[in-house]
Amino acid sequence: MPNDKLRSYLHFHVIVFIWGFTAVLGALISLDAVPLVWYRMLLASVFILLWIKWKKKKLRLAPKRVLVMLIAGVVIALHWLTFFGAIKVSNVSITLALLSTGAFFTSFLEPIFYKRKVIWYEILFGLIVMVGLYVIFRVETEYVLGILLALVSAFLSAVFSLINGKLAKQEDASVISFYELLTGTGAITIYLLILNFFGGGSGGFSADFFSVSAADWGYLLILASVCTAYAFIASVAVMRHLSPYTIMLTINLEPVYGILLAFWIFGSEEKMAPGFYYGAVIILTTVILNGFLKTKRKIRRQRKANF
Numbered sequence: 001m002p003n004d005k006l007r008s009y010l011h012f013h014v015i016v017f018i019w020g021f022t023a024v025l026g027a028l029i030s031l032d033a034v035p036l037v038w039y040r041m042l043l044a045s046v047f048i049l050l051w052i053k054w055k056k057k058k059l060r061l062a063p064k065r066v067l068v069m070l071i072a073g074v075v076i077a078l079h080w081l082t083f084f085g086a087i088k089v090s091n092v093s094i095t096l097a098l099l100s101t102g103a104f105f106t107s108f109l110e111p112i113f114y115k116r117k118v119i120w121y122e123i124l125f126g127l128i129v130m131v132g133l134y135v136i137f138r139v140e141t142e143y144v145l146g147i148l149l150a151l152v153s154a155f156l157s158a159v160f161s162l163i164n165g166k167l168a169k170q171e172d173a174s175v176i177s178f179y180e181l182l183t184g185t186g187a188i189t190i191y192l193l194i195l196n197f198f199g200g201g202s203g204g205f206s207a208d209f210f211s212v213s214a215a216d217w218g219y220l221l222i223l224a225s226v227c228t229a230y231a232f233i234a235s236v237a238v239m240r241h242l243s244p245y246t247i248m249l250t251i252n253l254e255p256v257y258g259i260l261l262a263f264w265i266f267g268s269e270e271k272m273a274p275g276f277y278y279g280a281v282i283i284l285t286t287v288i289l290n291g292f293l294k295t296k297r298k299i300r301r302q303r304k305a306n307f
Contacts, residue, residue: 008238009250015235016250020258022227023096024265026087029219033085034188035209036220037077041185043224048178051233057172061179065171072163072176073183079156080184082149090146092262093270096255097136097280098150103252103287104129105158113162119297125290132282139275177232252288255280 029036052059061069086095107122137147167176195204212220259280262270 011234012238012250013253015231015238016254017257018227018231020096020254020256021261022223023083023087023092023258024261025219025223025227026084027092027262027266029216029223030213031216033081033088034192035212036084037080038185038188038192039212039220040080040224040228041077041181041188043220044228045178045181045185047225047229048174048181048233051229052174052178055174057175059175059178061171061175065167066179068163068167069176069179070183072160072167073180074187075156075160075163076180077184077187079153079160081188082153082156086146086149086153089149090140090143091270092266093259093272093276093280094136094140094143094146095150095153096258096262097276097283098133098147099154099157100252100255100283100287101129101133101151102154102157102161103290105155106161107290109158109162113166121293122290125286128286129283132279132286135275135279135282139273139279174233181228252284255284 026036031039083095083099086098104122104126108118108126110116111118133147133151137144140147164176164180192204192209196206197204259270
């Protein structure tokens with residue numbers, strides 16, 4: 001058992017490192033955000049379908065879950081569109097630092113989704129995060145659009161995680177992912193077809209849309225298989241052996257891994273003003289502290305319930 005936990009812990013660090021690498025791949029791929037996300041979701045759907053068939057899982061869903069899953073698929077598509085859009089108009093460091101605010105959006109949305117009271121320190125931490133955001137906004141004025149897109153992406157990731165939190169208790173995780181990714185692909189396809197019919201052919205499916213370089217195909221395959229299908233399926237397996245606190249602490253390393261990777265690969269392109277790093281440290285430290293207190297609170301409640 002200890003060996004299983006150690007292997008799971010090390011494996012989970014690899015998975016979080018892969019998630020951090022996703023942003024770097026988004027910067028390396030020359031495609032715009034819309035075709036990038038369309039290809040990612042389509043290819044990942046195929047890879048997860050192959051996994052489902054190999055494991056002989058059932059693809060049937062309860063009819064009442066279908067609508068929720070369709071909404072979740074659109075939300076994850078919008079999340080990735082704004083995520084990669086932020087990378088394209090700013091850089092990896094800005095996007096990942098701001099994406100970590102998703103934990104706070106979750107804290108404020110949880111009372112609505114799960115009908116619980118707002119915890120006092122969540123409001124305090126939310127105010128501290130706003131201070132960190134203010135520091136970043138002040139020093140990185142040229143990246144305002146990227147910052148706003150990253151914040152929208154963080155909000156959408158919080159909404160998606162809360163929807164999935166409920167779905168995961170009722171359906172198989174890989175089946176949920178397959179339908180959500182397929183729905184996201186379908187939603188973007190409809191959007192592109194509308195552009196074709198009403199936009200005079202510009203911005204929709206075109207020869208340029210399907211003109212993908214060999215390098216981009218290689219990056220897209222890594223993004224869809226390793227960073228999406230594999231990372232998701234593997235994370236579900238290893239989380240069974242880890243405590244909530246370990247999971248929370250490790251996930252918060254994603255922006256750290258991603259920013260370090262981006263700085264190593266892109267060099268001076270990722271170098272920011274000192275104020276950005278001060279703001280990012282304020283946000284990350286507050287997110288970790290919030291997760292620590294929430295985990296302690298959850299453990300305390302479980303102990304009381306056992307007695």
